[in-house]
Amino acid sequence: MPKIRSIAGYMWAGAAIIIVLATFFGSGFFSRTLVAASGVKISPLYSGGEVMRSVDHGSYKALIHRPVFDALIGESKEGFVQVNWEPLAGLPPVIEEPVDYNGDGKEDFSIRIDTKTGKATLTRINPLVLSVINTVKLDNGWVVRVQLKKD
Amino acid sequence: MKTDTPQVPRGEGLGRTIILTAITAVITAVMFSQGKIPQDPKGAIALILTFLFANTLFFLIIYTGKTDRYRAVYFSTFAVMLIVSFISHMLEARGSMSLSEAKVFQCEVPFCHLVIPMTLVPIALTKTIIFPGSLIGGYASIASMFVLWIGATLALGRGFCSWSCFYGGLDDGFSRVLKRPVIKKINPKWIYLPFAVLLFVALTAAAYLSPTYCIWFCPFKAVTEFNAVTSTEILIQTIIFVSLFIGLVIVLPVLTKRRTQCAFLCPFGAMQSLTNKINVFDVRIDKEKCVKCKRCIQVCPTLSMSEESLEQGRTRITCMKCGKCIDSCPKGAISYHIKGTDIPGKRNTYRLLFLFAAFLFLAIFSSHIIQDGIVRILKLVTTGSMIS
Amino acid sequence: MKGFFLGLSNGVTCVAYCTPVLIPYMLGEGKGVAQNFVTLMQFLLGRLAGYLCFAFITWLIGLSIFGGLGSKGLIIGILYIIFSCLMMVYAFFRIDVPCAARSIGYVARKIRVPLLIPVAAGLLSGIALCPPFLLAMTDAAGKGSLSYSLFFFFMFFIGTSVFFIPIPFVGALRRLQALQIVGKMAAGIVGLYYLYTGIMAVIAGAEGI
Ligand code: SF4
Ligand code: SF4
Ligand code: SF4
Numbered sequence: 001m002p003k004i005r006s007i008a009g010y011m012w013a014g015a016a017i018i019i020v021l022a023t024f025f026g027s028g029f030f031s032r033t034l035v036a037a038s039g040v041k042i043s044p045l046y047s048g049g050e051v052m053r054s055v056d057h058g059s060y061k062a063l064i065h066r067p068v069f070d071a072l073i074g075e076s077k078e079g080f081v082q083v084n085w086e087p088l089a090g091l092p093p094v095i096e097e098p099v100d101y102n103g104d105g106k107e108d109f110s111i112r113i114d115t116k117t118g119k120a121t122l123t124r125i126n127p128l129v130l131s132v133i134n135t136v137k138l139d140n141g142w143v144v145r146v147q148l149k150k151d
Numbered sequence: 152m153k154t155d156t157p158q159v160p161r162g163e164g165l166g167r168t169i170i171l172t173a174i175t176a177v178i179t180a181v182m183f184s185q186g187k188i189p190q191d192p193k194g195a196i197a198l199i200l201t202f203l204f205a206n207t208l209f210f211l212i213i214y215t216g217k218t219d220r221y222r223a224v225y226f227s228t229f230a231v232m233l234i235v236s237f238i239s240h241m242l243e244a245r246g247s248m249s250l251s252e253a254k255v256f257q258c259e260v261p262f263c264h265l266v267i268p269m270t271l272v273p274i275a276l277t278k279t280i281i282f283p284g285s286l287i288g289g290y291a292s293i294a295s296m297f298v299l300w301i302g303a304t305l306a307l308g309r310g311f312c313s314w315s316c317f318y319g320g321l322d323d324g325f326s327r328v329l330k331r332p333v334i335k336k337i338n339p340k341w342i343y344l345p346f347a348v349l350l351f352v353a354l355t356a357a358a359y360l361s362p363t364y365c366i367w368f369c370p371f372k373a374v375t376e377f378n379a380v381t382s383t384e385i386l387i388q389t390i391i392f393v394s395l396f397i398g399l400v401i402v403l404p405v406l407t408k409r410r411t412q413c414a415f416l417c418p419f420g421a422m423q424s425l426t427n428k429i430n431v432f433d434v435r436i437d438k439e440k441c442v443k444c445k446r447c448i449q450v451c452p453t454l455s456m457s458e459e460s461l462e463q464g465r466t467r468i469t470c471m472k473c474g475k476c477i478d479s480c481p482k483g484a485i486s487y488h489i490k491g492t493d494i495p496g497k498r499n500t501y502r503l504l505f506l507f508a509a510f511l512f513l514a515i516f517s518s519h520i521i522q523d524g525i526v527r528i529l530k531l532v533t534t535g536s537m538i539s
Numbered sequence: 540m541k542g543f544f545l546g547l548s549n550g551v552t553c554v555a556y557c558t559p560v561l562i563p564y565m566l567g568e569g570k571g572v573a574q575n576f577v578t579l580m581q582f583l584l585g586r587l588a589g590y591l592c593f594a595f596i597t598w599l600i601g602l603s604i605f606g607g608l609g610s611k612g613l614i615i616g617i618l619y620i621i622f623s624c625l626m627m628v629y630a631f632f633r634i635d636v637p638c639a640a641r642s643i644g645y646v647a648r649k650i651r652v653p654l655l656i657p658v659a660a661g662l663l664s665g666i667a668l669c670p671p672f673l674l675a676m677t678d679a680a681g682k683g684s685l686s687y688s689l690f691f692f693f694m695f696f697i698g699t700s701v702f703f704i705p706i707p708f709v710g711a712l713r714r715l716q717a718l719q720i721v722g723k724m725a726a727g728i729v730g731l732y733y734l735y736t737g738i739m740a741v742i743a744g745a746e747g748i
Contacts, residue, residue: 002493009491012431013501016306016508023302024182024515031294035286042258042286042293043279045360072276072357136252143256347724355732383742387735 044068048082048145052103059090060141067101069150079148080133083111086141091115095142102126111144120144162216163499171503172210178511179205183518193533197525204228204521205514212506218474222313222513223323229517230320232524234374237261239527239537240290241376249379255283261291264300264316265371268349268422269356269364281360299516306508308430309423312413313473314509315516318371322412323473326404326452333406342414342454342469345421352418364418370396414453414469424468432505433488434472436464437495440484447476447485464494472509620737 023030041047048065055062062085069079081101085091098110108126113119113135120135130147162168183202189195208221215221241248254260262284273281280286284293303311312319352364365372367388373396378385399412413420436447438461447456455470466476477485486498487505527537 002491005491006489006493009431009489010504013489013504013508016431017504017511019302019306020508020512020515021178023299023306023512027295027298030298031287031292034297035294038274039278040274040286041279042283043273043277043281043360045281046255046283047258048256070277070279070360072273072360134252134256136256138253138257343721344724346721347728350721351728351732384739 044070048084048143051084055097060085060087060092062097064099064101067148069148075150077150078130079150080145081148082143082145084138084141084143085113086138088139088141091141099146101146101148109146111146113142113144115142122146162212162214165214168210168214171213172206175209175507175510175514176202176206179514179518182515183522193526193529194522196529197522200525201518201521205518209506209510209514212510213503217478218502218506219478222474223327225513225517226313227320227324229513229521230317230324232517232521233317233320235527235537236520236523237375240523243538244290248376250376251379258283258285259289260284261376262293262296263291263371263375264296265318265369265417265419266362266365267297267300268353268418269362272353272357273360276357277360281356282362282365303512304423304426304430306430307472307512308427308432309420309468309470310430310432310472310505310509311423312417312420312471314513316419317517317520318417319410319413319471321371321374321400322404322410323452325401326408326410328405329408332408334403335407337407337409337454339454339457342467344415345417345469346424348416349418349421367391368395368416370400370412370416372396408450408452409454410452410471413471420469420471427468431490432472432501432508433490434466434470434474434477434485435488435494436461436466437484437486438462438464440482440495441480442482442484444481446479446481450475450479472505617737617741620734620741624734 044050044066045068049068049070050066051063052066053064055064062083065082065084067079067081069075069077081099083097083099085095085097093115095113095115096110097112098107100106101108106126109129110123110125111132112121112123115137118135118137120132122129122132124130128149128151130149133145133147135144136142163171179202183205184198189198205225208225212218212221238248245251245254250260260283262282266282270280270282273279280293282293284291286292287294303315307314313323348364348368352368355363368391370392372392377389377392380386380389395412395416399416403409403411441461443461445458445461448458448461451466451470452473452475453469453471455467456476457467460467472487474487477487486495487502488494488496488498489501489504492501530539531537
């Protein structure tokens with residue numbers, strides 16, 4: 001028995017050296033496999049959630065994401081909806097966008113952004129819409145997050 | 152089992168050392184260069200310097216039989232070079248060290264291993280990663296850090312913290328500044344604090360789906376990247392992380408000669424102590440040889456040796472396999488060990504197997520960062536600026 | 540949900556505080572896992588009852604004290620600060636002070652009413668004034684509705700109970716002491732968090748006056 005344990009120990013130790021080399025040689029491969037096999041994604045709290053609809057304005061388009069209420073378990077009472085406008089080059093000085101975030105065909109709020117100053121003005125129509133959380137200029141456009149309440 | 156090792160073990164003979172170093176030289180040459188010599192002369196110089204640096208240190212480790220001294224040089228160099236390289240990279244990419252909101256919204260924040268313990272519960276329950284980084288590709292992607300972490304855990308366990316972590320080298324370096332500690336007495340119960348921090352940040356991160364340690368505590372933001380101060384909350388966060396950095400990474404290591412940040416705060420280190428169970432290497436004490444001089448207890452930078460642990464012939468679970476106690480035991484009673492084998496047994500073989508795994512991990516992991524650091528420094532010297 | 544997570548993050552503390560009551564009891568009884576489970580259930584039941592009593596009292600307090608006051612935030616902030624300091628002191632400087640429930644549990648065992656002991660111990664540990672619990676109470680009192688209060692403590696109960704589940708299997712847990720220290724230190728960090736919340740609430744409250 002001690003003999004077997006010791007052989008197992010040596011084998012594991014030898015394997016450790018191979019694991020080190022494999023970790024670096026196969027880093028790209030293992031990374032892709034890990035992501036594919038586990039199916040993980042970046043949390044929508046950071047990525048903004050999947051794009052639900054895209055509105056074409058000619059020189060630029062608006063991407064409306066799904067409303068995010070994600071919590072560890074179930075859903076939280078407050079969430080947000082993210083809207084992106086891109087590309088940067090095609091944006092007008094003032095962006096105006098009516099948004100229907102829940103897809104019921106009715107406008108829920110409209111947002112106006114002055115791309116010079118970064119000032120955002122929110123006009124609330126649906127009472128579940130609360131306020132603007134962030135207005136940020138990105139490398140290729142603008143993004144806002146509007147805080148929502150769950151009904 | 153009796154072996155003919157001398158009482159205080161020395162290094163290998165010159166011939167064997169050369170052969171062993173030749174092996175790492177071949178592997179590091181391939182891994183460092185990835186099969187091509189850089190065209191740019193600065194890059195070529197950096198490659199050669201890094202290669203010589205690594206293999207000289209390995210030669211010394213094998214030849215002198217001392218592990219910790221040379222490891223620390225490598226380990227701390229890695230940490231310093233990471234800062235040089237990372238900051239230049241960030242200045243180049245976004246013109247400042249502070250994290251812009253745009254990078255957060257574009258999910259382009261570099262991911263570091265310290266975030267891992269906080270992501271695990273959310274991954275299990277929501278299959279999402281609570282960090283605004285990139286999954287694959289880009290600088291320091293999330294998947295590549297996970298692969299690295301899994302590899303390090305299997306191969307080195309908590310040894311990661313003496314052989315791979317690019318933050319630990321700072322603590323380690325500062326803990327060697329003075330010859331003697333100014334503060335000698337530290338209550339050993341503080342080694343439990345990282346586990347408490349781990350528990351706390353893992354739970355709060357899950358509850359708020361936000362990497363709470365990064366936002367509130369991580370001292371290393373001071374040398375990598377941080378939020379621009381735009382609110383009271385961020386101001387408080389800044390005060391916390393800056394004081395933790397100055398206190399735990401610089402001042403206390405200097406005064407106590409211990410790695411205080413790693414021993415008393417870092418939640419990742421605590422997690423590695425737990426996952427270390429699946430690793431095959433540990434540090435053991437030959438009770439027959441030990442004369443209870445307590446030298447090892449004095450020198451251990453993480454308080455991982457205690458009278459109790461000596462009694463059991465083991466270290467505590469917080470041991471980072473740095474080798475300092477092994478180097479300083481006057482009786483040669485402590486050695487690296489492979490679980491399942493005899494003590495002292497073939498201690499030189501155990502040591503060599505461990506060193507190959509640990510050294511190669513450190514060398515390969517650090518190679519691009521050290522090379523980039525050297526290039527940046529050469530640029531600074533020749534053109535007056537680290538960035539292009 | 541907040542109650543649940545507060546319970547979760549405080550649960551460790553609760554276990555740290557309360558295992559000294561439970562484990563000696565179970566070991567003393569020396570029964571099997573199944574029996575231990577029954578004991579645990581009784582204990583938890585007692586705890587739930589204790590919590591719900593408290594929810595009611597808290598609601599009353601909330602009504603009477605906070606009801607008439609304009610600057611609710613200020614008072615809650617101050618309470619937070621006091622309790623969190625208490626918690627940190629317990630956690631970092633007085634590692635060996637057990638929770639109040641322990642002595643009460645001890646008395647209960649002396650009196651020997653077999654089935655009731657775990658229930659009583661639970662009830663008492665539920666209402667024992669351990670610092671994390673006081674904090675939870677402040678939180679609930681601040682909201683001022685009975686249903687919220689009850690719900691909050693129910694969630695707090697569930698959150699903390701998660702941590703009791705493994706206990707029956709433990710029996711002679713080797714690293715119990717280490718776990719206790721870790722638990723208490725975690726409580727200390729939770730205290731730190733409340734201290735921060737308290738200070739922020741005081742700042743906001745002071746601004747509101
Ligand atoms: S304890 Fe933390 S900071 Fe220190 S070496 Fe380990 S992972 Fe790095
Ligand atoms: S330094 Fe060596 S001899 Fe001294 S107590 Fe430690 S193991 Fe024993
Ligand atoms: S016990 Fe020895 S090897 Fe382990 S951390 Fe302490 S000094 Fe380093």
